[in-house]
Amino acid sequence: MAVSVDEAASTDPVRDHTPPARRLRGRGRGRSVLEVALLTVLAVVMLFPVLWMIETSIKENRDVYAVPAKFFDFKVTMGHFKDVFVAPGGGRSALSVAFLNSVVVAGVSTALATVLGVPAAWAYSRFAVKAKKDQLFFILSTRFMPPVVVVIPIFLMYRQVGLIDTKLGLILIYAAFNVPFTIWMMKGFVDEVPAEYEDAAMLDGYTRLQAFRRFTLPLLLPGIAATAVFALIFSWNEFVFAIFLTSSDSVRTAPPAIAGLIGGTTVDWGLVAAASVVFALPVLVFAYLVRKHLVAGVTLGAVRR
Amino acid sequence: MAGIEVTALHKRYPDGTVAVDHVDLSIGDGELFVMLGPSGCGKTTTLRAIAGLERQTTGDIRIGDTLVNDLPPAERDIAMVFQFYALYPHLRTRDNLAFPLRAEGLPKAEVRERVDEAARLMRLGPLLDRRPHRLSGGEQQRVALARALVRRPRAFLMDEPLTNLDAELRADMRTEIKHLQGELGTTMVYVTHDQVEAMSLGHRIAILNKGRVEQIGTPLEVYDRPASLFCAAFIGSPPMNLIEVEVADGKLRSQGGLVLPPPPSLPRDRRLVAGVRPEALEVTEPGAERSAPGRVVSAEWLGDEVIAVVDHGGRRDVRVRMPPTVRFAAGAPVGLRHTGGPPPVYDVSTEELVA
Numbered sequence: 001m002a003v004s005v006d007e008a009a010s011t012d013p014v015r016d017h018t019p020p021a022r023r024l025r026g027r028g029r030g031r032s033v034l035e036v037a038l039l040t041v042l043a044v045v046m047l048f049p050v051l052w053m054i055e056t057s058i059k060e061n062r063d064v065y066a067v068p069a070k071f072f073d074f075k076v077t078m079g080h081f082k083d084v085f086v087a088p089g090g091g092r093s094a095l096s097v098a099f100l101n102s103v104v105v106a107g108v109s110t111a112l113a114t115v116l117g118v119p120a121a122w123a124y125s126r127f128a129v130k131a132k133k134d135q136l137f138f139i140l141s142t143r144f145m146p147p148v149v150v151v152i153p154i155f156l157m158y159r160q161v162g163l164i165d166t167k168l169g170l171i172l173i174y175a176a177f178n179v180p181f182t183i184w185m186m187k188g189f190v191d192e193v194p195a196e197y198e199d200a201a202m203l204d205g206y207t208r209l210q211a212f213r214r215f216t217l218p219l220l221l222p223g224i225a226a227t228a229v230f231a232l233i234f235s236w237n238e239f240v241f242a243i244f245l246t247s248s249d250s251v252r253t254a255p256p257a258i259a260g261l262i263g264g265t266t267v268d269w270g271l272v273a274a275a276s277v278v279f280a281l282p283v284l285v286f287a288y289l290v291r292k293h294l295v296a297g298v299t300l301g302a303v304r305r
Numbered sequence: 306m307a308g309i310e311v312t313a314l315h316k317r318y319p320d321g322t323v324a325v326d327h328v329d330l331s332i333g334d335g336e337l338f339v340m341l342g343p344s345g346c347g348k349t350t351t352l353r354a355i356a357g358l359e360r361q362t363t364g365d366i367r368i369g370d371t372l373v374n375d376l377p378p379a380e381r382d383i384a385m386v387f388q389f390y391a392l393y394p395h396l397r398t399r400d401n402l403a404f405p406l407r408a409e410g411l412p413k414a415e416v417r418e419r420v421d422e423a424a425r426l427m428r429l430g431p432l433l434d435r436r437p438h439r440l441s442g443g444e445q446q447r448v449a450l451a452r453a454l455v456r457r458p459r460a461f462l463m464d465e466p467l468t469n470l471d472a473e474l475r476a477d478m479r480t481e482i483k484h485l486q487g488e489l490g491t492t493m494v495y496v497t498h499d500q501v502e503a504m505s506l507g508h509r510i511a512i513l514n515k516g517r518v519e520q521i522g523t524p525l526e527v528y529d530r531p532a533s534l535f536c537a538a539f540i541g542s543p544p545m546n547l548i549e550v551e552v553a554d555g556k557l558r559s560q561g562g563l564v565l566p567p568p569p570s571l572p573r574d575r576r577l578v579a580g581v582r583p584e585a586l587e588v589t590e591p592g593a594e595r596s597a598p599g600r601v602v603s604a605e606w607l608g609d610e611v612i613a614v615v616d617h618g619g620r621r622d623v624r625v626r627m628p629p630t631v632r633f634a635a636g637a638p639v640g641l642r643h644t645g646g647p648p649p650v651y652d653v654s655t656e657e658l659v660a
């Protein structure tokens with residue numbers, strides 16, 4: 001999700017300790033005005049769809065379909081949000097089940113990828129592994145293919161082993177996609193943590209694994225947080241596998257469920273928009289909460305030693 | 306406390322690099338032993354093998370009476386100080402010091418006692434509650450040393466612990482380390498590529514080159530009689546003048562007419578090089594007694610001494626160390642005279658000391 005990446009980038013200047021005034025003077029006033037103007041235009045273009053989505057989600061249905069479009073004077077309603085979670089006849093809606101599925105699938109697959117990927121990255125960083133470069137390239141190469149290319153073979157394999165239309169199936173495939181990513185990201189972070197910490201700990205009486213757990217791991221936490229957020233975002237947003245490999249409402253995740261709202265004879269755009277807002281929110285909040293770690297993670301290399 | 310015995314150490318890294326070719330060391334109990342050598346000669350690798358952080362390809366390492374080849378670092382009972390101090394960044398000084406003790410499972414009271422003692426020795430009192438990033442380089446270094454001491458290990462290993470400090474602080478810390486080692490009487494292996502550090506610290510110095518030991522000796526031995534041309538060129542600043550000589554009329558004579566007293570039992574029929582320290586030469590009036598004619602090419606006035614570069618018709622210009630009171634103009638003709646006893650003489654082809 002592009003928005004969360006922007007989140008990381010936009011907090012970055014906070015780390016830049018040059019006082020703003022001096023920076024402006026250094027570049028010249030004319031240029032800064034132009035910069036602000038261009039950035040404003042860019043922001044409007046980028047943010048308009050998001051604003052429109054939020055607006056649509058709180059408009060009455062008649063205002064949604066109004067021509068010409070109503071920007072400001074419309075009636076505000078929370079009805080669409082209620083529809084996202086509550087079925088028309090009462091009880092839980094199919095969408096709310098889909099959201100819950102998304103939480104489970106994204107959370108578990110990210111945890112799995114982290115638990116597998118971090119120790120692997122540590123091993124690749126610290127030890128002399130035979131043909132290390134080739135192995136790492138092979139691991140990365142599994143990410144070369146876009147999901148659409150592999151979804152058919154995966155579908156056939158899953159049908160053989162009975163993983164079609166199961167949450168476990170989605171969790172496994174997402175983890176499989178996130179492990180290489182985690183290994184590559186985390187190897188960079190581990191490389192940045194001097195091996196001497198572990199050496200010192202081993203001389204102090206710890207085993208290698210204890211040294212990793214007690215000394216290297218705490219230093220890796222920002223990196224792990226950053227990596228996990230990216231993995232989480234991938235799993236949360238993933239659409240292709242989700243729509244091909246699952247079909248029943250009780251298993252489906254949010255992306256195909258929301259897409260499924262569009263396509264009937266009439267489309268309830270208010271509901272679609274409300275569901276989209278709910279869908280986008282957790283990722284935004286999560287990225288916001290860990291934004292310091294994201295920045296720390298991204299800049300870790302620059303501040304070490 | 307214990308001595309360290311390294312026998313026929315050989316280390317080949319998985320990528321094929323031979324970092325240590327053949328090293329024998331016999332380090333006495335309570336000795337401050339310095340390993341000196343240029344970058345990449347295998348000092349760190351040797352030290353890490355002793356620590357158990359790197360497994361040697363072949364060869365034996367004994368600490369005390371124990372063969373430690375297969376012991377993990379934790380069981381070798383040694384402490385190491387790294388060039389990059391490796392203080393745990395998320396721990397305050399106090400906890401950095403306490404960590405090795407907690408790993409041993411010592412009772413709390415004893416941990417506190419030992420930490421306080423180490424802190425007192427290294428004067429860390431006011432720094433105990435700070436984290437490493439709020440300590441200066443010298444302070445971090447003292448904490449790293451203190452962390453090595455708290456455990457009262459059988460030996461200290463130091464890998465260029467002062468490289469990151471500025472010159473003045475380095476001199477202070479050098480004195481401090483030497484004093485501390487003398488006080489504790491713990492065996493210490495100290496790695497450096499700085500010859501001044503090596504000369505001023507070591508009881509004995511091992512000079513390493515390309516994974517081999519070139520010479521082991523006291524600082525004076527190493528300075529007076531370098532065992533090979535490599536050592537001769539490595540020790541001293543400026544280093545020895547290596548002057549090609551021939552034996553004639555019972556004297557060593559250089560191409561440019563410089564006459565040196567011969568050491569006893571010189572071999573015949575070999576091309577020889579004499580190693581002459583800059584302070585064993587002097588610049589004289591042209592034509593002075595026993596002097597060879599020469600010409601001052603340039604001179605560096607260093608305040609307490611002058612290093613004159615003299616062309617005396619040999620293949621290479623020689624460097625002469627003179628008191629700062631001498632006066633001569635660059636380019637002026639001078640005399641060059643040898644003043645000391647017989648210089649060490651090397652065989653050009655084997656590069657080794659022959660007399």
Ligand SMILES: Nc1ncnc2c1ncn2[C@@H]1O[C@H](COP(=O)(O)OP(=O)(O)OP(=O)(O)O)[C@@H](O)[C@H]1O
Pocket residue numbers: 318319320322323324325342343344345346347348349350351498
């Ligand atoms: N992990 C490794 N894998 C492969 N080669 C290595 C490794 N570590 C060191 N080497 C090589 O082994 C040789 C000796 O390295 P070592 O670190 O022991 O040198 P050093 O004497 O400590 O040098 P310096 O004074 O620069 O620290 C070097 O050529 C180095 O490139």
Ligand SMILES: [Mg+2]
Pocket residue numbers: 348349350464
């Ligand atoms: Mg080294």
